[in-house]
Structures are given as C-alpha cells and as structure tokens.
Amino acid sequence: MKAAGHAAALIRVEGLHKQYETDAGPQPVLRGVDLRIDAGEFIAVMGPSGSGKSTFMNILGCLDVPTSGRYLLDGHDTSRMSADQLAQLRNRFIGFVFQGFNLLPRATLLDNVALPMLYAGRPTQERAARAQELLARVGLERYGQYLPSRISGGQQQRVAIARSLANRPKLLLADEPTGNLDTATSHDIMQLIGALNREEGTTVVLVTHETDIAHFAKRIIHFVDGKVDSDEEVGIAGQHAP
Amino acid sequence: MLANMLREAWRAMAANKLRTFLTMLGLVIGVGAVVLMLAIGQGAQTLVKEAVATMGSNLFIVLSGGTTTGGARSGSGTAPTLTLSDAQAIEELPSVAAVAPTQNGTAQLVYGASNWNSSVIGVTPSYLLVREWRLVRGQPFTDTDVRTVARVAIIGQTVARELFGSEDPVDKTIRIRNSPYVVMGVLGAKGQSFDGRDQDDTVLIPFSTAQRKLYGTSFPDSVRFMMVKAVSEDAMDRTEEGITTLLRERHRIPPGGENDFTVRNLSAAADVQAQTTRVMSIMLGAVASISLVVGGIGIMNIMLVSVTERTREIGIRMAIGARQRDILLQFLLESVIVSVVGCLIGVVLGVGGAALVSQTTEMMVVVTGAAILLSFAVAAAVGIFFGFYPARKAAGLKPIEALRYQ
Numbered sequence: 060m061k062a063a064g065h066a067a068a069l070i071r072v073e074g075l076h077k078q079y080e081t082d083a084g085p086q087p088v089l090r091g092v093d094l095r096i097d098a099g100e101f102i103a104v105m106g107p108s109g110s111g112k113s114t115f116m117n118i119l120g121c122l123d124v125p126t127s128g129r130y131l132l133d134g135h136d137t138s139r140m141s142a143d144q145l146a147q148l149r150n151r152f153i154g155f156v157f158q159g160f161n162l163l164p165r166a167t168l169l170d171n172v173a174l175p176m177l178y179a180g181r182p183t184q185e186r187a188a189r190a191q192e193l194l195a196r197v198g199l200e201r202y203g204q205y206l207p208s209r210i211s212g213g214q215q216q217r218v219a220i221a222r223s224l225a226n227r228p229k230l231l232l233a234d235e236p237t238g239n240l241d242t243a244t245s246h247d248i249m250q251l252i253g254a255l256n257r258e259e260g261t262t263v264v265l266v267t268h269e270t271d272i273a274h275f276a277k278r279i280i281h282f283v284d285g286k287v288d289s290d291e292e293v294g295i296a297g298q299h300a301p
Numbered sequence: 302m303l304a305n306m307l308r309e310a311w312r313a314m315a316a317n318k319l320r321t322f323l324t325m326l327g328l329v330i331g332v333g334a335v336v337l338m339l340a341i342g343q344g345a346q347t348l349v350k351e352a353v354a355t356m357g358s359n360l361f362i363v364l365s366g367g368t369t370t371g372g373a374r375s376g377s378g379t380a381p382t383l384t385l386s387d388a389q390a391i392e393e394l395p396s397v398a399a400v401a402p403t404q405n406g407t408a409q410l411v412y413g414a415s416n417w418n419s420s421v422i423g424v425t426p427s428y429l430l431v432r433e434w435r436l437v438r439g440q441p442f443t444d445t446d447v448r449t450v451a452r453v454a455i456i457g458q459t460v461a462r463e464l465f466g467s468e469d470p471v472d473k474t475i476r477i478r479n480s481p482y483v484v485m486g487v488l489g490a491k492g493q494s495f496d497g498r499d500q501d502d503t504v505l506i507p508f509s510t511a512q513r514k515l516y517g518t519s520f521p522d523s524v525r526f527m528m529v530k531a532v533s534e535d536a537m538d539r540t541e542e543g544i545t546t547l548l549r550e551r552h553r554i555p556p557g558g559e560n561d562f563t564v565r566n567l568s569a570a571a572d573v574q575a576q577t578t579r580v581m582s583i584m585l586g587a588v589a590s591i592s593l594v595v596g597g598i599g600i601m602n603i604m605l606v607s608v609t610e611r612t613r614e615i616g617i618r619m620a621i622g623a624r625q626r627d628i629l630l631q632f633l634l635e636s637v638i639v640s641v642v643g644c645l646i647g648v649v650l651g652v653g654g655a656a657l658v659s660q661t662t663e664m665m666v667v668v669t670g671a672a673i674l675l676s677f678a679v680a681a682a683v684g685i686f687f688g689f690y691p692a693r694k695a696a697g698l699k700p701i702e703a704l705r706y707q
Contacts, residue, residue, distance in 0.1 A: 120620070143625055146622055146625070149622050151622070161617045163617060165312045177305055178624070179622065
C-alpha cells in the first residue's frame with residue numbers, strides 16, 4: 060500500500076479478477092489487482108499487449124465489471140450497481156478520452172461537447188454556454204458548428220477532451236489518447252491533459268505504450284500478465300504541488 | 302431534452318434519405334390504402350343511408366290479404382280486406398305518428414303538346430309526412446280536397462321537367478287519362494330509391510279521387526296498401542304488435558286464425574342493406590390494414606439494421622452517460638417519426654386517391670375525420686410496436702462491447 064491515509068482515496072481496487080469465457084475455457088486477464096489512487100494524481104498505465112491494462116481501464120471506467128474483487132470509486136461500491144447507475148456514475152464522475160476520438164460523426168462539435176450535459180439533464184442555456192466555453196478552452200471556439208470530419212485528428216482529440224470535461228469529472232481516463240497522432244500533436248494533447256491535472260486537480264489515468272508520453276505522468280504503473288508489476292513515482296519536483 | 306432528441310432523430314434519418322423514404326413507403330401505401338378503402342366503404346354506406354332516408358324512416362307497410370280464386374292464391378294486397386276506417390283506427394294508436402293509405406297505378410299525362418307516362422298515386426295529406434317529403438313550390442292538397450274528391454295534383458321533379466320544361470307548373474292544368482287536374486305544387490327532388498326507381502317520376506292526387514275517378518273500384522273506401530310511420534325507432538316493435546292486434550280485433554279474427562293482412566317493417570329491410578355495406582367496408586378496411594402491418598415489419602427490419610450499424614455510436618453514448626432508457630427513447634423516437642410522417646403522407650395520398658376515384662368513376666366516396674384519425678392512430682401504434690424491439694436491443698447492449706464494435 061502506498062500513500063498514507065492523509066489524501067482522499069478516489070479509487071480503491073481490491074483483489075480485482077477478470078476472466079473471459081472463451082471456447083477454450085475461461086481466459087484470465089486480471090489476476091488480482093490491488094491499487095489505490097488518490098484525488099489529484101496523474102498516472103500512466105503501461106504494459107505489453109495482453110497484460111490486462113485495457114481491461115483494467117474499462118473496469119475503472121465502469122464500462123465493464125470485474126469477475127471478482129471490489130472497485131470503490133469515490134466511496135461508491137460499483138459492484139452492486141445496475142447498468143443505469145453505472146451510466147450515471149460515468150456521466151458525473153468520469154471523462155473519457157479514446158484513441159479513436161469517438162466523436163459522433165453527425166453532430167456538430169458544440170453538440171458533441173454538450174452531449175454529456177444533455178444526459179445529465181442540464182438546461183439548454185447552460186449546455187450551450189459551457190460547451191462554448193470548453194471549446195474555447197481547447198482553442199476551437201471558432202469551429203463550434205463544424206462536423207468532426209472537417210477538422211484534423213489532433214483537433215478532434217481536443218474536442219474529445221472538451222467533451223470529457225463537460226460535467227466536471229473527478230476522474231479523466233485516457234486510453235492511448237495519442238495513439239493516432241503524430242509526435243508534435245501528441246505533445247500538445249499531453250500538455251493539455253497535464254494542465255487539467257495541475258490546474259483543476261482532475262485525477263488522470265492514462266494508458267500508453269509510449270515511454271515519452273508516460274513521462275508526462277507523475278506515477279507509472281506497469282502491468283504484466285494481469286498483475287501490477289511495478290508502481291513508481293517519476294514526478295519532477297515542482298510539478299507535484301498544484 | 303426532447304427537442305434535442307428530435308433533432309438527433311432528424312439527423313439520423315437525413316443521413317440516409319433514400320433508406321428513410323423506402324422505410325416510410327410501406328406505411329405510406331398502407332395508410333393510403335386504408336383511408337381510400339374506408340372512404341369507398343363509407344361512400345357505399347352513405348348511399349344506402351340516403352336512399353333509406355328518402356323512403357322515410359320508421360316505416361311499416363300494411364297490405365290487405367290475398368284472394369283465393371278456385372284454390373289459386375293471389376298475392377297480398379289483392380283482396381279488399383282493409384278499409385279507410387282501419388287506417389283511421391291505426392292512426393289512433395299512441396305509437397303511430399301518421400298513416401298514409403295509397404292507391405297505386407300508372408297513367409298517361411298530357412300538358413299542351415307534351416305527354417308522359419308516370420305513376421299516379423292516390424294519397425292523403427299525411428303521405429308527405431310519412432315519406433318526409435317537402436314541396437318546393439305551391440301548396441299541398443288538404444283533407445278537404447280528399448273529402449270533396451277534388452281533381453288536384455302534386456307532381457314530382459321528373460314529371461315537372463318532362464311536361465313543363467322551364468315553365469312554372471303551379472296552377473296549370475294537366476290531363477290525367479283525359480281528365481283535367483290542377484297542379485297545386487311541385488315536390489322536392491328525392492333521387493333514386495335504393496332499388497333504383499326514380500322517386501321523382503310521380504304524381505300525387507287525393508286518395509278518394511284516385512279510387513273513385515281515376516282507377517275506379519268495386520269496393521269504395523277499401524285500402525290495399527298503406528304506409529304507417531311510428532313515432533320513433535324504439536316504438537317499432539310496439540307499433541307492429543299494436544297494428545296486428547288492432548286489425549285482428551277489427552276484422553274479428555279468432556285466436557289461431559290467419560291474418561287477412563300483412564304488416565312489413567321497411568326499416569328492417571333497409572337495415573339489412575346497411576348491414577351489408579357495413580360489412581363490406583369493414584372488410585375493405587381489414588384488407589388494407591394488412592398492408593399497415595407489412596409496413597410496420599419494414600420499419601422493424603430497417604431499425605434492426607440501423608441499430609447494428611450504429612452500435613459504436615451507441616457505445617459512445619453509453620460511455621458518456623446515456624442510460625438504457627435514453628438509448629431506447631432515441632431509437633423509438635426515430636421509428637415513431639418515420640411512422641407518423643409516413644402516415645401523414647399516406648393520409649394525403651389516400652384523400653387524393655379518394656378525390657380521384659370520385660371524379661373519374663360513378664362511385665361515391667366519403668372521407669371521414671374518424672377514418673383519418675383511426676389510420677393515424679393505427680400507424681403510430683405500428684411504429685411504436687415495431688420500433689420497440691430494435692430500440693430495446695440497442696438499449697440492452699453492453700457499453701464495452703458496443704464501444705469495441707467495428
């Protein structure tokens with residue numbers, strides 16, 4: 060167990076197992092993961108293909124449920140929640156940034172950014188104002204009425220980040236956010252995510268297989284064969300304190 | 302929220318216009334067919350109803366009995382068993398509104414250089430009440446005319462046209478079988494009866510005049526045929542019983558003896574006609590409804606394809622917080638919009654088709670608001686019913702599997 064009890068644990072994972080049923084029998088992917096992540100941390104999860112890091116992320120994001128073990132998100136035990144309760148948890152607590160951007164192709168950038176607020180039941184005026192504000196935050200305020208297909212990959216990922224922030228989530232999950240981007244753009248995106256972590260205290264968990272990307276984080280966790288292989292602080296002094 | 306969902310549904314449909322249109326087409330044709338078929342059925346019913354109405358409502362006819370000559374029985378109305386006083390007695394019954402004895406026949410009519418053959422009916426003034434028939438010009442004759450056996454006449458529209466052309470017939474004198482009759486009035490148009498006779502091709506003269514002067518009879522004051530109008534539809538059974546009992550008493554027929562008269566309920570015959578057309582219009586509607594169901598299946602088919610195609614979109618929505626019912630509502634809304642728009646187009650087509658049919662054929666078509674409302678409701682129900690399964694399938698997807706879908 061790292062980090063003593065003085066900071067609030069945003070995420071507690073205890074004895075997490077996940078196995079998939081296949082024709083060749085049960086296929087274990089996670090074999091007992093214990094982890095604690097405090098509010099405000101910036102974590103990179105690394106590991107080879109098949110190490111279970113993506114499955115772990117999906118469980119953290121409440122998109123998938125573990126076969127056994129407990130996952131507490133901000134004190135909520137997710138193992139007892141219904142599909143709709145998990146949906147609400149994702150909506151209020153978690154922002155997602157995907158490798159493939161995952162914007163809705165037929166909706167304008169503004170509508171894409173506003174969508175989580177729509178599902179949260181925010182009033183129209185507020186949605187429009189905040190979506191505009193978020194687009195401005197990622198430097199795309201002039202493209203609100205564009206469709207995603209008209210802007211570049213890097214810009215699309217910025218919109219996805221803006222969307223993930225819509226409901227002021229405590230946890231930002233980024234699954235290979237730079238996987239489809241060139242190096243310069245990747246670094247821009249990472250700067251943006253790093254700034255969110257520093258300035259707003261948003262907890263960030265990032266999955267990547269690129270070492271330079273991982274080093275934007277302050278703590279790197281390595282997965283091997285469904286278990287945590289190493290867990291180390293890499294933060295540069297001065298970047299820690301907000 | 303709803304405005305947004307409508308906008309998104311619109312976007313989804315606009316993204317694939319041809320497919321949306323083809324999906325709608327099934328319902329468009331279905332609703333159009335239902336509206337048109339119901340209009341045709343309603344038209345037939347209206348025709349029957351109008352024919353029944355021109356005959357007069359709540360009617361009985363009472364016929365005198367048949368004669369038996371050397372063992373050969375003649376039909377009803379050949380023996381002089383009913384009299385004018387029978388008619389008056391029937392009129393006294395509380396459930397009877399009016400009684401009209403008639404003496405039927407045809408005669409040659411002459412006015413100036415024109416001549417015409419028409420049915421000339423001897424009637425009492427109550428005949429107009431019984432048949433619910435109004436005059437458009439002149440005056441009806443009165444009981445006094447009947448009593449004095451006056452040579453006066455009221456003529457129908459066809460007779461007026463054939464004899465007088467554009468001239469005003471009132472107060473002119475026509476000759477019926479060479480005797481002069483003064484035309485007192487002209488009847489309003491009634492059109493065809495439901496067995497196809499021209500009801501306007503007729504001349505009405507006082508009953509007594511017909512019997513004594515025009516046709517002649519060896520039994521003065523006998524009546525072979527009379528029409529009886531009951532006060533209401535509810536009073537029909539009571540009236541039929543009342544007439545039968547009264548006439549049996551007056552004719553001193555012992556219990557078990559056969560009636561020397563016949564009472565027929567004319568409304569019953571009309572009811573059978575109305576029933577037939579009603580069944581016909583129900584069947585037309587039912588056959589057309591099958592195409593509605595087929596249209597609904599078309600919607601379900603396309604919605605299932607659409608759900609599969611948009612699995613990834615569903616995954617994204619779920620990841621950012623859409624609940625199952627948000628997804629369900631989104632897809633349900635799409636199928637409902639498709640059905641409702643398809644239905645609107647169908648109604649327009651159906652109404653247009655009905656107009657076309659009534660212009661190009663002799664058929665009578667009547668589009669009713671109820672028919673439109675009904676097909677609209679059915680179409681909306683079809684959309685919800687057949688849209689529900691695909692929508693539920695979409696809502697039941699697991700977020701992670703939907704997100705991974707390529």
